[in-house]
Amino acid sequence: MATNxxxxxxxxxxxxxxxxxxxxxxxxxxxxxxxxxxxxLAGFDPAWFDFADPDVIEWRGGGPDVW
Numbered sequence: 001m002a003t004n005x006x007x008x009x010x011x012x013x014x015x016x017x018x019x020x021x022x023x024x025x026x027x028x029x030x031x032x033x034x035x036x037x038x039x040x041l042a043g044f045d046p047a048w049f050d051f052a053d054p055d056v057i058e059w060r061g062g063g064p065d066v067w
Contacts, residue, residue, distance in 0.1 A: 007020075008020070008056065009058045011061065012061020013062065013066055013067055016028030016067075017061075017067065019035060021042040021044075029067075030067060032051070032067075035051075052064060
């Protein structure tokens with residue numbers, strides 16, 4: 001991962017998926033749209049993300065299709 005890319009962790013689904021970006025908890029996303037909103041709040045453009053790339057986002061308890 002390049003140094004200018006965020007560290008994004010998406011935890012297993014419970015009541016949404018807890019999202020941490022660069023060590024800051026942003027909330028619980030219930031779908032990709034909410035995850036994209038958290039990325040915007042953290043200052044990143046979600047259009048630049050390959051959500052299936054494990055070097056970009058660490059999905060725990062299922063990938064981007066599991067909500």
